Amino acid sequence: MGFGQSWRVFVRAIRTSYEHLAKVLLGNATWFIVSLSPFLLFIYFPTENYLIFLLSIILSIITFSGSTGALQYIFHKTLKGEEVSARCFWDGFKKHVFKGSIIVFVIILGFSVLAFNILFSRANPSTFFLVLSGFWFWGILYLFVLTQLIFPILVQENVGIREAFKRAALLTLDNPLASAMLLIMSLSVIVLSMVAVGVPFLVFSASFLSILQNYFYTELKVKYLIAAEVEQGEDKRE
Structure with missing residues (x-):
């Protein structure tokens, strides 16, 4: 999957978002509200109890995980041409909240460990730790790309957590150019959402991603399915 194909996928995603604009906006708004509802409740009803603050963070991670799985579920059905109702979000949430939460907690742990390693390496000014710092940085980029694929795998294939991580990791390693393009595109959308365009873009970005x-x-x-079919055809000819 080269640059041209990756760009065509990006353009197709934009076109699809426009064609299903109402669904995109509604899905994104629902995702935003449900994902952050525990934390927003804590903000609007503040308390000095740190346990409640910690609980709001944990619950927000869980609701974020379920909402992300639900959004992936909705647009997977949409891209297959299936009917999508308002109930689909709740169905997707229930179906993927448990596995999704574990995945997100593992990802957060992974990012935290890598970030700590970078800070530790930079605090020790030597060539060895400088090299390690670069290694951990690439690890963060790799983990970020992996996270872009793991929820689609979880939703489309309905596999276990370990298998989802395994497939996402192998796909990322086996497709470096496509992974780099997905990294650039996703980061661009996130940066635009948070900095350049502001709130109006926030009602669109999660659905688009x-x-x-x-x-x-x-x-x-599809690439691997075609390769498998070609291999089977060669085996039959032999």
Whole structure:
């Protein structure tokens, strides 16, 4: 999957988002509200109890995980041409909240460990630790790309947590150019959402990323299906 194909996938994701704009906006708004509802409640009803603050963070991670799985579920059905109702968000939430929460907690742990290693390496000014610092930085980029594929795999394939991580890791390693393109595109969307465009873009970005990630994973999957068919054809001729 080269640059041209990756760009076409990006353009197709934009076109699909426009074609399903109402669904994109509604899905994104629902995702935003449900994901942050525990933390927003803590903000609007503040308390000095740190346990409640910690609980709001943990619950927000859980609701974020379920909402992300639900959004992926909705747009996976949409891209397959299936009917999507308001109930689909709740169905997707229930179906993926448990596995999704474990995945997100593991990812947060991974980012935390890598970030700590970078800080520790930079605090020790030697060539060895400088090299390690660069290694950990690439680890963060790799983990970020992996996270872009893991929810589409979880939703489309309905596999276990370990298998989802394994497939996402192997796909990322086996497709470095596509992974780099997905990294650039996703980071661009996130940066625009948070900095350049502001709040109006926030009602669009999560849904768009779900569509983009679904398309990317589907294209990568097709690549391996075609390769498998070619290999089977060669075996039959032999």
